[in-house]
Amino acid sequence: MKIVEQIDAMQRVAQHAKKTDRQIGFVPTMGYLHAGHISLVNEARRRVGSTGLVVVSIYVNPTQFAPSEDLTKYPRNLVRDRRLCRNAGVDVIFLPSDAVMYPGRAEGLHSTWVLEDRLSQGMEGASRATHFRGVTTVVAKLFNCVLPDIAVFGAKDWQQAAVVKRMITDLNFPIELVVAPTHREADGLAMSSRNAYLSPAERRQATVLWRVLCEAQALVRQSVNGLPAASLKRTLAKRVAAEPDARLDYIEVFDGATLAPARRVQQGAHMALAVYLGKTRLIDNAAL
Numbered sequence: 001m002k003i004v005e006q007i008d009a010m011q012r013v014a015q016h017a018k019k020t021d022r023q024i025g026f027v028p029t030m031g032y033l034h035a036g037h038i039s040l041v042n043e044a045r046r047r048v049g050s051t052g053l054v055v056v057s058i059y060v061n062p063t064q065f066a067p068s069e070d071l072t073k074y075p076r077n078l079v080r081d082r083r084l085c086r087n088a089g090v091d092v093i094f095l096p097s098d099a100v101m102y103p104g105r106a107e108g109l110h111s112t113w114v115l116e117d118r119l120s121q122g123m124e125g126a127s128r129a130t131h132f133r134g135v136t137t138v139v140a141k142l143f144n145c146v147l148p149d150i151a152v153f154g155a156k157d158w159q160q161a162a163v164v165k166r167m168i169t170d171l172n173f174p175i176e177l178v179v180a181p182t183h184r185e186a187d188g189l190a191m192s193s194r195n196a197y198l199s200p201a202e203r204r205q206a207t208v209l210w211r212v213l214c215e216a217q218a219l220v221r222q223s224v225n226g227l228p229a230a231s232l233k234r235t236l237a238k239r240v241a242a243e244p245d246a247r248l249d250y251i252e253v254f255d256g257a258t259l260a261p262a263r264r265v266q267q268g269a270h271m272a273l274a275v276y277l278g279k280t281r282l283i284d285n286a287a288l
């Protein structure tokens with residue numbers, strides 16, 4: 001397994017793979033890897049085959065964090081990440097520094113952004129104003145470094161995957177986006193690097209996200225003609241409020257492909273929610 005820190009070196013590795021007809025499968029991450037990330041790596045390997053090149057980037061992207069967010073305390077463990085990648089058969093870890101990724105940013109010179117301005121407006125975009133601008137910018141930059149044929153994103157960040165998919169189409173990246181299923185703990189909590197912040201009591205209450213999604217699935221399946229979204233959201237908000245350390249940020253029902261909000265919830269609609277457990281903000285989603 002190679003560790004590559006410079007962009008020109010990464011591009012050389014990628015170009016060499018292309019010349020030798022090896023497909024490149026790419027999993028962008030912010031590190032602190034868990035079984036959910038490894039399932040994305042496995043999916044990338046499945047897609048590119050044993051001769052393909054699987055690249056994982058580990059980069060905690062500062063531009064997708066607001067000043068009030070958890071950038072400096074975002075969990076990091078490179079030793080463990082390297083071991084997990086090696087064991088999962090990753091070929092290359094792309095590990096750029098801030099200076100490599102954003103030359104001139106520290107001096108206030110970075111001034112070019114990639115902005116998706118429709119799908120990124122609601123939900124995460126409404127709660128975290130500049131978040132998706134940072135995501136699309138860094139993902140476009142990473143695509144230019146890694147030159148992947150296939151990029152694998154997790155379904156847990158459903159809106160992110162939709163936004164990136166739009167960006168790939170709108171900016172003509174020759175990349176196939178694969179959205180791999182959310183990996184869950186035994187009690188249903190979606191795996192996330194941020195779970196590491198939870199106290200034992202918050203961790204117990206954090207299952208409320210999955211419980212809410214399961215209840216929504218059951219209610220919609222029992223309904224004859226679907227349900228009004230507003231009353232379903234009110235019912236579910238009460239479940240979140242019942243947890244002493246939980247605070248609902250948003251809960252939305254929408255079309256899973258277009259992200260258009262739904263007034264009436266039918267089977268197959270998509271639901272996403274964001275909940276604070278103490279200071280930690282968790283997200284989850286599912287098809288109903």
Ligand code: PAF
Nearest residue numbers: 028029030061135138157
């Ligand atoms: O999902 C993430 O971990 C990040 O948003 C990503 C795609 C690696 C961009 O920094």
